[in-house]
Amino acid sequence: MKAEIIAVGSELLLGQINNTNARYISSGLAEIGVDVHFQTVVGDNAARLEDAIRIAEDRADLLIFTGGLGPTKDDLTKETIARHAGKQLVYDDAALRSITAWFERAGRTMTDNNRKQALVLDGSTVLENRHGMAPGMLASSDGRHYLLMPGPPKEMEPMFTEQAKPLIARLAGEGGRILSRVLRFYGIGEAELEHRLSDLLDRQTNPTLAPLASDGEVTIRMTAKTESREEAVALLDRSESEIRKIAGEYIYGYDDETLPSKAASMLIGHNLTIAAAESLTAGLFMSELAEQPGISAAMAGGVVTYTAEAKTAQLGIPADFLEEHGVVSEETAAAMASSVLAKFSTDFGVGLTGAAGPDPHGGQPGGTVWIAIARRGGTMETKKLLLSGMRNTNRIRAVKSALHTLIRMINEMTAPEI
DSSP states (O other), X not given: OEEEEEEEOXXXXXXSSOOHHHHHHHHHHHHTTOEEEEEEEEOSXXXXXXXXXXXXXXXXXXXXXXXXXXXXXXXXXHHHHHHHHTOOEEEOHHHHHHHHHHHHXXXXXXXXXGGXXXXXXXXXXXXXXXXXXXXXXXXXXXXXXXXXXXXXXXXHHHXXXXXXXXXXHHHHXXXXXEEEEEEEEESSOHHHHHHHTHHHHHTOOSSEEEEEEETTEEEEEEEEEESSXXXXXXXXXXXXXXXXXXXXXXXXXXXXXXXXXXXXXXXXXXXXXXXXXXXXXXXXXXXXXXXXXXXXXXXXXEEEOOSHHHHHXXXXXXXXXXXXXXXXXXXXXXXXXXXXXXXXXXXXXXXXXXXXXXXXXXXXXXXXXXXXXXXXXXXXXXXXXXXXSOHHHHHHHHHXXXXXXXXHHHHHHHSOOO
């Protein structure tokens, strides 16, 4: 099945809002093996929208519309599709009751144009709007499928995930099963990973393999289409095994896992504690961990020591030590890690120091970062990064590298002896 996403709204063309819906839908469709070959944005104009529909029908089986389902005159998506497909618009009783009840709860008068939001294409499968008013709908005509959803992401996203996506999966699967698995890599670039996996990528059929790079990480989505879940799992397991033989040392997680969530789950799962002393990252490392549920069981605390004076006052690192080695150095990062480990009496202490950029700092060029992780018992690992991104990009990459190093260290210390 091939899909095209058509976002309706002049505000998108004017740059007043970002089209995050297309990204969300495309990602969800990839999980069920539906290809998106085109994305279109069209303003609130019936003639131009109908032109976009005709073009999309020549190259897609599934047309997905977001926006234009509201109560105002410029909300004309379903009216245009109804006219184009020769369908009637009828009131959905459940949607009308829901809209009426909302106005009653709010103590507001419901105007006639709000009734328009309860209109749906005759014969369509209606998708309940659990976070707004206008329902979505899935209709079919002449071998084409038309999915209409509201524009606000807080309404569209749950509607797509909970209701539309299972319907599309059944249409695309033709009675079979589509199953996806995402492998998450860190420490290897997209080009190098693709080069290493070129043979697998060249002969992919089922499962299909789709690499994607983002923010210093790479993912590979494997999608299998079979008659049963068991067959799909077996195909995915076989492909994963082949990938692991080639680049398994760079895999840190699956599906929706992130470096912070993986590190947090490992700390919590192994009853380990952590503290951090941060300079260039200014608390970002601990903030990323703090977003993870249950992290209070593992995160003892941390300090931001942005200046040399703070490193001396808060961590007890002598001023002459900093003078000798420099604030951006392996020695200083290690001293920060050791000091915060002792200060909070944790299993791990992390030290992050560097020149975020663009200007040099501590005698080192912008983008120079030192990471140190001290483990209770005396083990210490240090790592130097030479980054070339923007200032905040460098800070984020420093945090990700520290988290990845932490994950590897926990894996090594908890691996069963052979």
